[in-house]
Amino acid sequence: MARVTIHDVARAAGVSVATVSKVVNDRYGVAAGTSERVRQVIDELGYESSLVARSLRSHQTHVIGILVAEFEPFSTEILKGVSQAIAGTGYELLAYSGGGQVGTGVGWERRSLSRLSGTLIDGALLVTPTVVDVTAPVPVVAVDPHTGPSGLPTVDSDNLRGAVAATEHLLSLGHRRIGFLGGREDLESSRRREEGFRQAMAAAGVEVDPDLVQVGGYRRETAVEPAERLLSLADPPTAIFAANDLSALGVLDVAHRLGLRIPHDLSVVGFDDVPEAVAAEPALTTVRQPIQDMGAAATSMLLGLIGGAADDHTHLRLPTSLVVRGSTGPTSRQGA
Amino acid sequence: MARVTIHDVARAAGVSVATVSKVVNDRYGVAAGTSERVRQVIDELGYESSLVARSLRSHQTHVIGILVAEFEPFSTEILKGVSQAIAGTGYELLAYSGGGQVGTGVGWERRSLSRLSGTLIDGALLVTPTVVDVTAPVPVVAVDPHTGPSGLPTVDSDNLRGAVAATEHLLSLGHRRIGFLGGREDLESSRRREEGFRQAMAAAGVEVDPDLVQVGGYRRETAVEPAERLLSLADPPTAIFAANDLSALGVLDVAHRLGLRIPHDLSVVGFDDVPEAVAAEPALTTVRQPIQDMGAAATSMLLGLIGGAADDHTHLRLPTSLVVRGSTGPTSRQGA
């Protein structure tokens, strides 16, 4: 029942622990016969070296860490991309979610990094980190950091342009009272999306009603309340641009509850294009980020750094694109 | 740059390492003043105890491991379910993918378990493991094991009934030449689905043409070749029931390439209902497994075991249900 350790193997094979270690690691300097016997015992006992003990000692694990706040649609899409990019490289993946508590929030990336690096992982991918002024004894790449590119090598997507495209789409459908549901004010991605929204509105000569700009928190549940606020306004918006898909789904939840027909009574646009977006009823019009590609690109960068490439502070920005589906349509309402 | 260790803290605070350890773990027997000072230094230096070192010593980490072969749609749905179930429990999540190589295949669960348990994790969830006769020093729960319920506590879904429902659906649409694309012959889930297929066919008095039963490998790419084989038959099937969604998507890929219209020329049914299923063009008719619920249920069982509950060899089986979407329709072809 208890794990079989290197000691068990050594005892059973009648050699020292060090010799077993050498065999396991293909170190040179072990007689063929001994090696053979040890290998056999290893097979019989089903021994596998402990990742923990090994990493504590050797600081080289061939494992890369993906640090996330929580496993939700965005981070799991990143995981899929990383998983494909890593195949065949000999590296293994360790995805770590420290907490998942909503409150624990800020600082999870520093904590996780601190707990895992220097031991256990050879490098880390930080998925949508809030803080990026981290120092770690291993290479780190940030994916879609909430604070925007900074000291860390980064992969993100063109949030500004995507938001402009989404807003222009709504404007072209005749919408003028357009609500914006941001993420959180301290998040760069949210700020960029709001900026794109305002730019497009300004370019069209439409004023932004401050009442129509709310904070949605980037989660399905947290978007419910602000969505209700928007839709119960005396002069409610005819369209809502939510800063990510999950909060857009929250808007749909509220709209359905209020008996609004989508898109007849209300158009909704999201951001991300997670798989859940197309499963929505109706399917969500959204700004597509190539999430899996972002994960794959970040992985390449990280492997490069681990392999000794110079950190040239790369900021890779992938393009976004508007995907029109069923949740947007022309305004049915006359009005300013 | 290098990790700050407990030693650094001890030196900076002018106390011994042991004292710092006590403060960190709220052990009793440290003067209030000392404790205060140490805490301050910890904050300043941003110290976090190494998960690795700690677990090596104390064998209690408050981390549960989710061991997967690879991060694909099914396992990531499980992750989402686990993530929600774990929130608020104080446990953290560590998802580990050892390899991801197609070839490495068999035995990954034993290897991963052996590498991580006894150290690092307090318990493990094995996602679609191929072997379940594992022994580990920590509690283990299997989710949708490929070999069917066995010694391990298990959560799976009603594969047989789901497959019957899918097949009956095709039969009711008038299909008689129905192809079956299995997973792998050694996988229980695949066998059960094939069994359901055959039962429903027999009940309807329709004979199964052996040429129409192929192995699809459960992956999008591996399904391509057998799908081509099926569709290039002299008398090709009018419908294909694929044993999971990914291989059903592979079938759609091939069908599109061959210029077949779905569902007019060919109906396709999948199994799982991963988010990607509804994103397909047309949306995939499939058998829904409550994947996230399965993850959540397995998590509860595991936490129970970790908490000292007796292993009563529970086999929890959740219901499946047919979800009809756009990829199935009545036969356009006359025939047997």
Added chain:
DNA sequence: CTGTTAGCGCCTTCAG
């Protein structure tokens, strides 16, 4: 070629 020694970072007795 093989075993012994030391120590990775931490926690836990056990003296002082």
Added chain:
DNA sequence: CTGAAGGCGCTAACAG
């Protein structure tokens, strides 16, 4: 109340 010593499982020198 605090520090020194030992050891978790493993690897990296160094002796033998």
